Amino acid sequence: MRTLEGVVRPYAWGSRTAIASMRGKAVPSPHPEAELWFGAHPAGPASCLDADGQIDTDLLTAIDADPAAMLGAHTVERFGGRLPFLMKVLAAEEPLSLQAHPSADQARDGYERENALGLPIDASDRNYRDPWHKPELMVALTEFEALAGFRDPSETVELLRELQVAELDPYLGMLAGQPDSEGLRALFTTWLTLPDATITTLVPAVLAAAVQLLSSGTPRFAAELRTVLELGEVYPRDPGVLASLLLNRIHLEPGEGLYMPAGNLHAYLRGTGVEIMANSDNVLRGGLTPKHIDVPELLRVLDFTPAAVDDLVPSVRTVGAERVYVTAAPEFRLSRVELDGTGLRYASSICFDMPGPQILAVLAGTIEVRPAGGRAITVRAGQAVWIADSEPDVVVHASSSRAVFFRALVPVG
Structure with missing residues (x-):
């Protein structure tokens, strides 16, 4: 069990206040902060802190050193020795590009095809940088505006x-x-x-x-x-x-979600939310960008079946203090947990015993995470905690009057 420091991505469309405020940093930030990554993506793996709060490795390196212990047999068997999801906080002050993501078969075929053509992985006109699909789930933290479907x-x-x-x-x-x-x-x-x-x-x-x-x-x-x-x-x-x-044109209130399966053309317009996706870089752009647009490939990927807004909203299952957003994605399951440190309104603690790797990202307040028979760690807003498959069950307790965190894991079923 390790405390994680996320990686800030300074894209031009980001906010100078949302992520900085969450992390307790000076506002406005010196540059736009668009995303805060909690995961093991090669382009920005989260940092692992030691008991003194110092960085001693990153999550990608830690997983690579012992995939079986970190991810568990089920995850390794299904996805190889890689964490199959990436969780992030996204803060958009300006619209993002129109984009869609391929299905698993399209991603694999496209990746192999571009490899055969000799296109470098970092080529600006490359569509497929890996062989995986990229379903996405966004859960709003503020009012959130989007185009989708x-x-x-x-x-x-x-x-x-x-x-x-x-x-x-x-x-x-x-x-x-x-x-x-x-x-x-x-x-x-x-x-x-x-x-x-x-x-x-x-x-x-x-x-x-x-x-x-x-x-x-x-x-x-x-x-x-x-x-x-x-x-x-x-x-x-x-x-x-x-x-x-x-x-x-979609408006989300805080706590509402939006799920984008393969082929869904979408663009985030404005707002802050928690996003979780399959751990992939495959994006087909469809406009609102100066970047490369491969029209024939985009048309192969897009699903033009009309979709009602209700079809894009995940169902929510409530289990005690946990709100679980239900999707068809095999790589991830996301839930929101709110704890009350006073014990007057909500539960003040919750126990997690699900197998597999988990990331708990704290967005408000402070939590204490205690493994059975082990030392507790304190995690503040803007940080996360990594729980490996091999580690014991944990109890999470609110260390502030109100604590909100999101829990990401690999579903077993």
């Missing part, structure tokens, strides 16, 4: 009609004439491959119409219109601005 085409037709943009009429006709997944595929493909000259004309026309429609009152699609204006301001010549009109 293709909206029912009939509703999108209504949205495009409300805009009353003459330049949109040919594209509106494509979807109105075939309001299904094939119509969505045809329209998305057309927009993504439009000449720059057409995009330069079409996007401003859509933005002007959105302004006019919003100024006329409170239209049904007000959130979608504000989003397209926000995206158009940052990416005025990007077809992803148009593509955003095809997706569900």
Whole structure:
């Protein structure tokens, strides 16, 4: 059992306050802090602290030294000697790119294909940097805004009609004439491959119409219109601005979740949350980015089946103080635990006896983690604790009036 210090990723779209405040650092931070990683990803493994609070190794090195003891036989047999998930705190002040992730078969085939072509792993035009898929679960810590999944085409037709943009009429006709997944595929493909000259004309026309429609009152699609204006301001010549009109606009309250399986086109817009994903780097981008977009490969990966928002929200199972977010991902299970150190409102402690590796990431307050017959360690907000498979059951106790942590593990069933 080891205390973990996460790795801060300073991407430009990050927040200067959210992660710094959580970790008790000066606010605003010197640079945007987008993600705080707790895991064993080669690009940023968490640091392991010794009893004196000093870094003595990292989690990837510790796992590599004894995979069986750290991960357990079930995890090693199923995923090899690697931790199959990565948990992170994500804090977005600006929209992320439109993106999707491949299925397990697509990832394996794509990785082998690009290896055969001799593409370096770090090549800017490489799509598959490993042979694994990347399902994702986001649980909001603040109000959280996102785009995810293709909206029912009939509703999108209504949205495009409300805009009353003459330049949109040919594209509106494509979807109105075939309001299904094939119509969505045809329209998305057309927009993504439009000449720059057409995009330069079409996007401003859509933005002007959105302004006019919003100024006329409170239209049904007000959130979608504000989003397209926000995206158009940052990416005025990007077809992803148009593509955003095809997706569900989703608002999450704190504690609500959003699950993105393979093929789901999505973009996080704003907010702070806990994200857990399969431990992979495979991303197919679809717009709102200056980075490489491989349109043919993206189209192979995308699932154009319309999805209702309810289809993307994981069910929640409550077990005492633990709220478990249920998904189909075999690599991870995520839950939220809130403890009351006063014992007046909620339970003040909880016992965990699940086999396999676990990470408990503390987001508010302080917890004390005590293994059966062992020495307790204290973990504060912004830190995490690693519990190896070979270690005994632990009892987690709130050391502050309120303590909130997220628990990640590899499901057995």
